[in-house]
Amino acid sequence: MDLTKIKSPSFLKGLTEDELEVLAFEIRRFLIEELAVTGGHLGPNLGVVELTLALHSEFRSPEDKILFDVGHQSYVHKILTGRADAFKTLRQYKGLSGFPKVNESKHDVWETGHSSTSLSGAMGMAVARDLKKQSYHIVPVIGDGALTGGMAFEALNHIGHEKKDMIVILNDNEMSIANNVGALHQALGRMRSAAKYNKAKQELEWLIKRIPAVGGVLANATERLKDSMKYFMVPGMLFEEFGFTYFGPVDGHDIKALKDHIGFAKKTNGPVLLHVITKKGKGYLPAETDEKDKWHGVGPYKIESGEKITPEISGLSWSKVVSDELISQASFHQNLVVITPAMILGSKLEGFQNKYPERLFDVGIAEQHATTMAAGLASQNMKPFLAIYSTFLQRAYDQVLHDICRVKLNVIIGIDRSGLVGADGETHHGVFDIAFLRSLPNIIIMMSKDENECRDMIETSMQYHQGPIAIRYPRGNALGVEPKQHRQQLPIGEWEVLSKGEDVVILTFGPTIALAEEAKVYLAQYGIKVELVNARFIKPLDETYLKNAFNSGKPILTIEEAMLVGGFGSSVLEFAEASGYSNINIKRMGIPDQFIEHGDVEYLLEEVGLTVANIVQEVQSLLPTHIKRVR
Known part of the structure; x- marks a missing residue:
């Protein structure tokens, strides 16, 4: 099939499951070929091909509202809604957006770019639908990473309370931009059961470990089996407690199973959660075997080998400059602690994590929590460095105001991706932080001209200043200046x-x-x-x-x-x-x-x-x- 000839997803309703399987193969090939040239979010989209086909087969877009959380996984949806011919311009100036955009298509009913917003948006749509006495399905698609965001919990709580008709698709691929963290991630991996089963598990483990010689090895070998048993025995209990009817888990690459479960969900009154297990990067071996999720968002690459095609650049990235300086500072300042909201890789903090694992905390997609946690650390005479993208700091504005600046706590906010960032567009440009921080009393805001001055700013923040400081640094590579041997204090406010x-x-x-x-x-x-x-x-x-x-x-x-x-x-x-x-x-x-x-x-x-x-x-x-x- 020529995917560029697709104008509407309605044609899917006339296809057999075998034909849908063939179409899934063609879409994957199209994505791998097109993104090899333009770059983009390859891994997330390869993982939702069958899921998106099933959704558009079973629902009537745009009458039924399909909302994609974050939007990293919306490329298949764009293909099925008539935009395959624009993929050569993906994420380019005046070209196709990498996220859902209402001005691109009537099928994009919810604009995204930041995590954990789809459930709240869906709730608003459900209330509007019911007040207008209309009848259509509302289907937010949210990943396991986005579900860890506090806003998603707030929405789950309200949706379950109001009992609104809604079908939430939980796309569980066990990985977001970085490895997921937190209790919910563990719950999704094992679906924690009642105390009775936990007690039985503990007794079984105790017995196994008492077997001479092999007990410890056998206990480790059976851990995954026990967890799988528990997952099978009591799935979905967490979501049932929230007031949802739970279906799944279902294989997210089995179109028949997906369509069957969506059919069950459509016949169920009240909120439903369909738990779908997918494989990120499905169908392209380099992306499938990517343990560090480097294929989440990529630049151009060679299809045969997966080798990235990158221009020669000089100098370290700004994120790496900051991370390396934090490693250096940590050797002198035992009270330095680094916090990141799910951006260890993006903020180049792997080196700090390797050297000081006990002093780096990835809190997941939880910017508000990260910011107030930094305040809590500072209140106990620690020196927290909050490494956060400018666009995500927007989500923690009140915490900066109320918990840091008001109390004049010694928190350093490293504002990564300050300024224009390029292909991710309007939801990610770091151009608002000066305006929204400048009005806050007690805060210092600074930005360096080169790497050496950036290091001096971190030195000044660590050594010579009491109170909140924000250090801005842009996306991309620094200038490549020769590092000077010694850091120096920068007098606050001196140009x-x-x-x-x-x-x-x-x-x-x-x-x-x-x-x-x-x-x-x-x-x-x-x-x-x-x-x-x-x-x-x-x-x-x-x-x-x-x-x-x-x-x-x-x-x-x-x-x-x-x-x-x-x-x-x-x-x-x-x-x-x-x-x-x-x-x-x-x-x-x-x-x-x-x-x-x-x-x-x-x-x-x-x-x-x-x-x-x-x-x-x-x-x-x-x-x-x-x-x-x-x-």
Whole structure:
């Protein structure tokens, strides 16, 4: 079948199970071939081919609402709803999104990108359906990793209480972006039974271990068998207690079994949970055998070998720079503890985990818990480093405010993926953290120009400051500067003048320093002298420098790869007003008041106007007419 000719999933209802099996094979081949060129979330989608076929065979999309949690596993759904011909543009600028998007298709009824939202969204839809006296199925599809998120528990609790008709599909592949953690993961793996069975298990284990010579080995060998017995004997008890009717577990690659169980669920009143066991990466050996989940999201690769096709790059990733410095700091500071919400691999913390396993805590997809846990550690004179993506820190805003800043606790927040991140798009761009953190009392916010300054920032946070500090660092690779031998303290709130100039001041930080530097060199050809400042402390501002700049009368241009509304430039304007400088010529460059789509960062920067040409233009607009004319 030519998958690009598919316009609607309705054709599936006329296919036999054998034909669906053939279609599943063709979809897998299509995904493996297309993603070898574009990259994308290969493992999750190979794992849900049969499940998605069964869902679209048994339900009537878009009348029935199928919601994908996170959205990493929505590619098969996109193929079946008429978007296979757009896969050559997947996750590219102006191309097909890697997540469900309502402006792409009427079949995308729920937009996602962050974890654990589908059940709450489904509950809202169910209430709306019943209030309008309508009749359709609501089918959230949530993974075992996303189910560990606190928001999912809140939704389960409410759905079970209200007894709304809903069919929750639990896609259990035993792995999310990283190995799942927590009691729920263990429950899904073994479905804990009643105390009576646990007691029997303990007695059996005691007896086996008393067998001379082989008892210990035999006990270990039978552990998996005992757990499987318990799983078989009392499945779903946890979800039944939440008020759900439980079906499963069912083989997620058996289309007949899936369709049969979905049929049972459709005939059941109230909330139903269908537990589906899938294999992440199914049908492609490198992805199937991927124990570290490196095939969850991939760049281009060679199909035959699975070898990744990666461009040559110099320098460590920013995440690795930070992780390596934490390893170094941990040898001097026994109170340093690292916390991550399911991002050990993404934040390159494997090295820290290997060296200090007892001092690294992966709390799962639980950003709020991670943040307040850091506060708890700090309250007992520990020095926690919370390694968290900017986009996920958004989910813990109240915890930063209430539990850290308000109490002025010594928590270091490492804000990974700050700035535009590229292919994951609007749900993942780290452009809001300055605006939502800047208004909080007691917090320090900083961002470095290179690796050495980043290491100095961590040193300053560990050694010389009491109170909350946020250190921003971008996605991708650092500059590759030669590491200096010694760390140094950075005076809080003190900026660095990179070059002197009499005509105009540019204040910027992080990756946009390079753009400003290039613009400065260009302007110098025309006799325009730019004073370029590394405004590494976003909060507090360098008030001494600013007052001197205001008094000099030089116009000021601020540049930030972050939201203009409430951002760094706004803080400079606020300080000018508060200090009584009413005639200062200040312009701001940054992300406008809109969400930015996915695409290569270079294209996105151009879209929002953060280019060398635009910097030059803005500087020229700030200069007095006589300077422009002479030069």
